[in-house]
Amino acid sequence: MSPAPLQNVSVNPQANVYFDGKCVSHNITLADGSSKSVGVVLPATLTFNTGAPEIMECVAGSCEYKLAGSPDWKKSGPGERFSIPGQSSFEIRVTEAYHYICHFG
Numbered sequence: 001m002s003p004a005p006l007q008n009v010s011v012n013p014q015a016n017v018y019f020d021g022k023c024v025s026h027n028i029t030l031a032d033g034s035s036k037s038v039g040v041v042l043p044a045t046l047t048f049n050t051g052a053p054e055i056m057e058c059v060a061g062s063c064e065y066k067l068a069g070s071p072d073w074k075k076s077g078p079g080e081r082f083s084i085p086g087q088s089s090f091e092i093r094v095t096e097a098y099h100y101i102c103h104f105g
Contacts, residue, residue, distance in 0.1 A: 022043075025037040043094050055081050061099055063094045067088070
């Protein structure tokens with residue numbers, strides 16, 4: 001199930017491009033001042049570092065992820081979320097385009 005469309009947002013038209021284009025996102029600011037990013041990860045295995053805590057919400061596609069210090073890969077599909085602590089990292093393994101919303105804080 002896809003999340004409801006995001007309403008009343010400002011979009012930064014400058015894309016964030018990571019890992020030679022394997023991950024592309026846009027920062028958005030909601031009416032309440034909170035920020036998120038929306039994007040896509042293309043097939044790859046990547047490692048991301050976090051500053052603030054993050055929640056990754058799957059919009060379409062799927063991924064497997066492994067949090068820092070964990071030996072286990074877990075799967076996340078449409079409508080599912082996973083949380084990453086701040087000042088940490090996670091690996092993400094994608095075999096099909098993984099569309100996401102990243103919630104910060």
